[in-house]
Amino acid sequence: MTINRRSFLKYSGASLAATLAPQLAFAMAGKPHVVVVGAGFGGATCAKYLRMWDPNIQVTLIEPNAQFYSCPMSNWVIGGMRTMDDIVKSYANLPGYGIKMVQDTAVGVDANKRVVTTGKGQKISYDRLVLAPGIEFMTDQIEGFAEGEAAGKVLHAWKAGPQTLALRKQLEAMPDGGVFVIASPPPPGRCVSGPYERASLVAQYFKRNKPKSKIIMLDGHFDVVSKGPMFKAAWKKLYPGMIDHRPYNLVTKVDHKSMIVTSEFEDVKADVINIVPKQRAGAICASAGVRTDTAGVWCPVNGVTYEAPNVPFVHILGDSVASNMPKSAHVSNNQAKICAAALVEMFNGREPNPYPVIGSTSYSATSDETSGPIAVVMRYDPDKEAYIRQPGGGAADLSDELNFAYNLSWFENIWADTFG
Amino acid sequence: MTLKSVLSGVACAALCLSAVSPGVVVAAEEKPCLIAGWQNPASICAAHTKTIAATCFICHGPNGKSIGAVPSLAGQDKAYLAEAMRDFKSGKRESTVMKKYALGYSDSEYDDLAAYFAAIK
Numbered sequence: 001m002t003i004n005r006r007s008f009l010k011y012s013g014a015s016l017a018a019t020l021a022p023q024l025a026f027a028m029a030g031k032p033h034v035v036v037v038g039a040g041f042g043g044a045t046c047a048k049y050l051r052m053w054d055p056n057i058q059v060t061l062i063e064p065n066a067q068f069y070s071c072p073m074s075n076w077v078i079g080g081m082r083t084m085d086d087i088v089k090s091y092a093n094l095p096g097y098g099i100k101m102v103q104d105t106a107v108g109v110d111a112n113k114r115v116v117t118t119g120k121g122q123k124i125s126y127d128r129l130v131l132a133p134g135i136e137f138m139t140d141q142i143e144g145f146a147e148g149e150a151a152g153k154v155l156h157a158w159k160a161g162p163q164t165l166a167l168r169k170q171l172e173a174m175p176d177g178g179v180f181v182i183a184s185p186p187p188p189g190r191c192v193s194g195p196y197e198r199a200s201l202v203a204q205y206f207k208r209n210k211p212k213s214k215i216i217m218l219d220g221h222f223d224v225v226s227k228g229p230m231f232k233a234a235w236k237k238l239y240p241g242m243i244d245h246r247p248y249n250l251v252t253k254v255d256h257k258s259m260i261v262t263s264e265f266e267d268v269k270a271d272v273i274n275i276v277p278k279q280r281a282g283a284i285c286a287s288a289g290v291r292t293d294t295a296g297v298w299c300p301v302n303g304v305t306y307e308a309p310n311v312p313f314v315h316i317l318g319d320s321v322a323s324n325m326p327k328s329a330h331v332s333n334n335q336a337k338i339c340a341a342a343l344v345e346m347f348n349g350r351e352p353n354p355y356p357v358i359g360s361t362s363y364s365a366t367s368d369e370t371s372g373p374i375a376v377v378m379r380y381d382p383d384k385e386a387y388i389r390q391p392g393g394g395a396a397d398l399s400d401e402l403n404f405a406y407n408l409s410w411f412e413n414i415w416a417d418t419f420g
Numbered sequence: 421m422t423l424k425s426v427l428s429g430v431a432c433a434a435l436c437l438s439a440v441s442p443g444v445v446v447a448a449e450e451k452p453c454l455i456a457g458w459q460n461p462a463s464i465c466a467a468h469t470k471t472i473a474a475t476c477f478i479c480h481g482p483n484g485k486s487i488g489a490v491p492s493l494a495g496q497d498k499a500y501l502a503e504a505m506r507d508f509k510s511g512k513r514e515s516t517v518m519k520k521y522a523l524g525y526s527d528s529e530y531d532d533l534a535a536y537f538a539a540i541k
Binding site for chain 2: 049053330333334337338341344345350351352353354355356357358359361373375376377378379390391392393394396402403405406408409410411412413414416417420
């Protein structure tokens with residue numbers, strides 16, 4: 001017997017309804033309650049769109065920080081093109097959508113009782129839990145990192161906030177002729193193109209203010225893996241001889257007293273040290289039992305609902321997800337909408353859309369007047385149970401002024417869409 | 421997809437459609453629609469269009485109302501929007517990222533998105 005797609009759809013809708021039966025019974029008895037952990041591009045978007053698309057759903061958003069510092073544009077602060085005021089975003093609009101904001105840290109999940117525990121000891125029960133905590137750093141993989149970070153001499157600046165400003169200040173204090181070492185981890189991690197943008201914008205600052213200075217990139221990747229031709233062309237044209245990119249150069253050790261960064265191949269003396277360590281899904285994902293990919297660092301999800309395959313009623317969004325998608329703000333925002341739409345359909349007794357589509361666009365600046373994009377569309381294939389990259393996606397070969405204008409526009413619109 | 425899973429679907433169909441899913445019954449009586457050439461109940465297509473339109477919001481602004489250099493989509497002419505996607509795809513109209521997007525969506529999705537954004541006041 002062969003089964004065509006039409007019959008599969010007919011039956012999958014019915015069997016899905018069966019799996020949802022207890023949930024629907026609750027939903028009909030009262031208003032369903034979704035707890036979202038993390039108010040970044042994934043979590044805030046999910047909370048907002050749940051409320052916009054179905055005001056019957058109660059949404060609680062747990063976030064420790066009083067305001068949001070945007071990773072997108074944070075390299076512009078490090079390069080001196082913008083200030084911290086430009087990347088701080090308020091959460092003040094979110095309660096207007098009917099979102100209950102809880103300023104606290106989610107520290108534990110009891111997936112059987114469906115309760116989240118917070119750092120201040122609150123216990124918040126949920127019908128569905130959405131985890132969008134972002135990344136945590138595996139600093140133990142680099143000897144001396146923790147000590148260097150505690151001393152303020154080794155920064156990641158890979159979560160926007162105090163380290164963004166601290167790195168900027170160190171670059172300002174560095175004498176002309178100094179060496180800035182930036183190290184990036186092998187994939188997968190947050191924002192693959194970010195280190196190359198950072199090198200570009202620091203190079204611009206050096207060229208104008210400290211022209212004898214150098215940037216050494218110790219890259220855990222085999223090449224400039226994102227927007228490679230674009231970055232290489234910009235470096236050659238705008239910052240000749242300034243950026244020394246060393247691929248396959250994974251950092252293993254750092255000594256903040258001697259300011260020496262050690263890779264698998266060499267020791268490099270630095271004046272300012274910026275090391276982006278390897279990352280994994282936020283700790284709350286481990287507590288919920290969903291950080292279960294083969295390496296135990298990211299969270300597998302059902303591509304239709306973003307629910308964990310092994311823990312019912314727990315969904316994961318954004319950088320924490322184990323997938324072939326880029327770990328970017330754009331993808332987090334888009335996943336959040338797919339998850340929110342699926343939850344709305346399920347709470348209302350309907351089958352969620354089995355064919356979600358993710359678009360990913362990311363811009364990188366190469367100077368204060370040039371940027372370039374990468375864009376790809378990924379469609380979920382229910383037979384393969386995977387997102388498939390559609391043909392034609394990819395990066396621009398050159399950065400230019402038109403894309404710089406679009407880059408600025410992208411910031412404004414994604415901030416408005418997520419927090420506005 | 422195994423025979424077993426299809427049968428379990430059949431087994432629960434009668435049970436759960438009558439018990440808890442009036443929405444599914446209503447949807448099944450509506451005219452089926454297409455997503456990328458695959459037939460679906462109308463509720464799925466509505467959710468699909470709403471979600472892919474929300475993807476556009478990221479660059480073109482919340483509800484298609486841009487606050488930057490990227491153009492707004494809200495309230496634009498339906499035929500113009502669908503034609504623009506076809507022209508981006510063919511290369512007749514030059515673009516920075518839109519050709520990459522146009523190649524990832526189908527003709528029927530162009531039309532559904534165009535109708536969605538044209539209807540926004």
